[in-house]
Amino acid sequence: MTLDYLYTLITFSNIFIILSLSLNVLIGYAGQVSLGHAAFFGIGAYTSAVLAVKFGLGYGTTLLLSVLIGGFFGFLLGLPSLRVRHDFLVLATIGLNFVVVALFKYIDFFGGPYGIIGLPAAKFFGKELGTGGYALYTAFWVVIVILLMIYIEKIYLRYGFEAIRENEDAAESIGVSVPLFKIYAFTISGALAGLAGNLWAYQMGMVFPDDFSFPVSITILTMVVLGGVGTISGPILGAVLLTFLPELLRFIQDYRLLLYGIIIVIVMMYQPSGLLGRQGILRKAFKR
Amino acid sequence: MRSVLEVQNLNVRYGEIHAVKGVSLRVEKGEIVALIGANGAGKTSTLxxxxxxxxxxxxxKFMGKDIERFSPWxxxxxxxxxxxxxxxxxxxxxxxxxxxxGAYLVKDKKVFKERLEWVYDIFPRLRERQKQLALTLSGGEKQMLAIGRSLMNKPKLLLIDEISLGLMPKLVDEIFQILIKLNESGITLLISEQNTKKALEISSRAYVLQNGRVVKEGPSGELKEDEEIRKAYLGV
Incomplete structure (x- = not known):
């Protein structure tokens, strides 16, 4: 295993930490299950790719716009969630994922099935970072996102979010504005997925529609569920495990989705709160 | 005097089912008002x-303001x-x-602490169990917690739906005693109850609901002596 390879894995792991934490805002805090999170990831990545390759914009601008546009689309998805509940929302998010990927594929502006290639390396003060530097840079964003999560949890937002997850009617009857909090959750979640998309696009130097297809959404969901919905440490652990394990166990590669399916089933049966959830085995092990 | 709550010609429909048919009622400041009636009479829908x-x-109308278009929060x-x-x-x-x-709307930390102490004084058992998950509480304790949660916001009018449902008789007495105490401390109450006897004991006025309509209303003391009510609800 070369050092560069390790750095690349760390970068992927960091990107998926951000993705799973952002999905966790929706599922864990607001109780809104989304099976289409890769759509926002893709929107962020394509925003950066289009702006960098077609318009020649610099890294700072593409980063900012990926976050803003990701957040904007999160906000848009949040609107129907005010009317549609639970199971319908799940279907709507799956649909969204397919629609977004299809648009990337069939609209020439987005490069069609071959995607957009030739993103320049991200430059900071005129310098390129290299694989190690980029891994460190993504780690910096992971730290920022974790701090944001701690902030969200600490500030009463958490209670608003949790109350919604547990019971929307009861939450409303004590003065928690459910619509407002759902919109918050969707916007934050979309913005962070947009950030992850930007980091991904510059890591790969190219974007393809299939990088953001439905199986990727399932991967992110598995990370959150495995680690522990509604915690901060859980999605991080899930993302790290599911990024590194398949690399170590190469023979699994082709059966990745099968593995994720099995993981979800097993976790749901034996560890419904996730490894680091309230009743998780790892949480108990740490407490002892 | 201005009523705390004034409801006029309230109608609730679930598809084909017309659950509440033109209910009108009012609650004055400082009162305990009871909604009584059988299962399915429309009490829960009304609240x-x-x-x-x-x-x-x-x-x-709540405190003189039209609120029918407002969301719950x-x-x-x-x-x-x-x-x-x-x-x-x-x-x-x-x-x-x-x-x-419950104190979501209370931004002041000092006020929050006072309210919390107040609720813990009313329900000492909640203080003992404050670190426990709510799902581990008994039925009666859950009801206490639900009341406590509402109290954190110090409501002007507290609606209480079927508090006695599924509780053992001793607990029912205890909870009703607490409702009286709450009322004495200045909180106006509108309660719905299947336990007609208890409800008429603690309330000052009551409305009797039947098939979504108010069929009788008046001071609780009078209703208790009402021949029909005694037959239909008190089993005398």
Whole structure:
């Protein structure tokens, strides 16, 4: 295993930490299950790719716009969630994922099935970072996102979010504005997925529609569920495990989705709160 | 005097079913008013509609303001609160967290602490169990927590739906005693009850609902002596 390879894995792991934490805002805090999170990831990545390759914009601008546009689309998805509940929302998010990927594929502006290639390396003060530097840079964003999560949890937002997850009617009857909090959750979640998309696009130097297809959404969901919905440490652990394990166990590669399916089933049966959830085995092990 | 709550010609429909048919009622400051009637008479629908949790037609005035178009959280901000049927506490949050959410609108830390002490004084058992998850509480404790959660916002009018449902008789007495105490401390109450006897004992006035209509209303003392009510609800 070369050092560069390790750095690349760390970068992927960091990107998926951000993705799973952002999905966790929706599922864990607001109780809104989304099976289409890769759509926002893709929107962020394509925003950066289009702006960098077609318009020649610099890294700072593409980063900012990926976050803003990701957040904007999160906000848009949040609107129907005010009317549609639970199971319908799940279907709507799956649909969204397919629609977004299809648009990337069939609209020439987005490069069609071959995607957009030739993103320049991200430059900071005129310098390129290299694989190690980029891994460190993504780690910096992971730290920022974790701090944001701690902030969200600490500030009463958490209670608003949790109350919604547990019971929307009861939450409303004590003065928690459910619509407002759902919109918050969707916007934050979309913005962070947009950030992850930007980091991904510059890591790969190219974007393809299939990088953001439905199986990727399932991967992110598995990370959150495995680690522990509604915690901060859980999605991080899930993302790290599911990024590194398949690399170590190469023979699994082709059966990745099968593995994720099995993981979800097993976790749901034996560890419904996730490894680091309230009743998780790892949480108990740490407490002892 | 201005009524705390004035409901006029309230109608609730669930598809084909017309659950509440033109109910009118009012609650004055400092009162305990009871909604009594059999299962399915429309009590829960009426309370939910007053809180704004279900769609309804008709006029609802709270503290002199028309609120029928307001969402539940807006009504809560105005000082209306509900203890829903079967408590509906947040099961995966601790007792303390439930109370903290109840104080969601209280931004001042000092006020929050005072309210918390107040609630703990009313329900010492909640203090003992403050670190426990709400799902581990007994039925009666959940009801106490649901009341406590509502109290954190110090409501002007508290709607209480079927508090005695599924509780053992001794607990029912205890909870009703607490309701009287709450009322004495200045909180106006509108309660729905299947336990007609108890409800008429603690309330000053009552409305009798039947098939979604108010069929009788008046001072509770009079209703207790009413021949029909004695037959239909008190089993005498």
């Amino acid at each position: 939910s509609a007053i809180m704004g949790m279900i769609r309804a037609e008709g006029s609802v 807006k009504r809560a901000q105005m000082g209306l609160s509900i203890v829903p049927e079967r408590a509906r506490v947040f099961p995966n949050m601790t007792v303390l967290e439930n109370l903290e959410v």
